[in-house]
Amino acid sequence: MKRRGRWWQWFGSFGWGASLLSLSSLLPCALAADDTPLPEQQVKAAYILNFTRYASWPPATLADPRAPLVVCVIGQDAGDIARRLQSRAAGSHPLELRTITRNEEGDACHALYIGASEKARQGALLARLRDQAILTIGDSTSFLADGGMINLMLVDGTIRFEVNLAAAKRSGMSLNPRVLALAERVLGGAAK
Structure with missing residues (x-):
């Protein structure tokens, strides 16, 4: 992955490079202090962390300001991503990581990385979670079409993202407008 844009400070929240300056300084590809590309799973974990920080759930979902925010992961690379998110927090909410294997386990999550x-079962999982306040994040070409909210994708060697705003609204969630402005594409919302 190559260095692009002005976004890499976003990943400073992991201690990888510069400190977190502002959301407007996001970089779709994180670089280590010596400008070498970070592993893809590390970049994805950074995105997931920051999406949880800039998403809003309905008030009843996280009524206790110190309650854990449950982040579930499913898939072959899920364990590595979960390890990279250990001991992190989204605002005042410490992240509680869970690796799930069955679709039914997704109901207990606040955020879910698929x-x-x-890909073969993501459609059924997303249909099951369709009206629940669960931030869904994935990385397959059909993720948004299947009803997912945020899709990570590789563009010119750089990890970028696209958003299905209609799916977020349907679940009662919202995403910070600054996140939407950085998306490659926003479905169901205003154009960039």
Whole structure:
């Protein structure tokens, strides 16, 4: 992955490079202090962390300001991503990581990352979660079409993202407008 744009400070929240300056400084590809590309799973974990920080759930979902925010992951690379998110927090909410294997386990999540290896069953999982306040993040070409909210994708060697705003609204969630402005594409919302 190559260095692009002005976004890499976003990943400073992991201690990888510069400090987090502002959301407007996001970089779709993180670089280590010596400008070497970070592993793809590390970049994805950074995106997932920051999406949880800039998403809003309905008030009843996280009524206790110190309650854990449950982040579930499913797929072949899920364990690596979960390890990279250990001991992190989204605002005042410590992240509680869970690796799930069955669709039914997704009901107990606040955010769910569905790896590309789960493409065959992602449609059924997303249909099950359709009206629940669960931030869904994936990385397959059909993720948004299947009803997912945020899709990670590789563009010119750089990880970028696209958003299905209609899916987020349907579930009662919202995403910070600054995140939407950085998306490659926003479905069901205003154009960039």
